[in-house]
Amino acid sequence: MSTLKFCRDCNNILYPKEDKERKILLYACGICSHQEEADDNIVYRYEINHSVGDNSHVLHDIAADHTLPRTKSVRCSVCNHPEAVFFKANPEGEEGMALYFVCCNPSCGHRWRD
Structure with a gap:
């Protein structure tokens, strides 16, 4: 499950960012220069847990x-x-x-x- 991530340097929220050269997902701080590689490629997940007939x-x-x-x-x-x-x-x-x-x-x- 995807959770919010925070900067280890300044404690601000990390935002998803694409590294187009390496073709990977990063999380980057909008305040300082901290970046870290994402554990998985899920940025947002919306699950519907009801039967379709309903x-x-x-x-x-x-x-x-x-x-x-x-x-x-x-x-x-x-x-x-x-x-x-x-x-x-x-x-x-x-x-x-x-x-x-x-x-x-x-x-x-x-x-x-x-």
């Missing part, structure tokens, strides 16, 4: 979740908005995986399954 866990603002991928290859059947977030999950009581979409229009929020 729509109560699909919050109205899920379209604002930047951890979910987005697509412009589908249109909402309710408002015709051209963007949706999507995720794969195993439907309750069924075999295999299903693709779920949520409309990115804040006033719509329509959910559907492919």
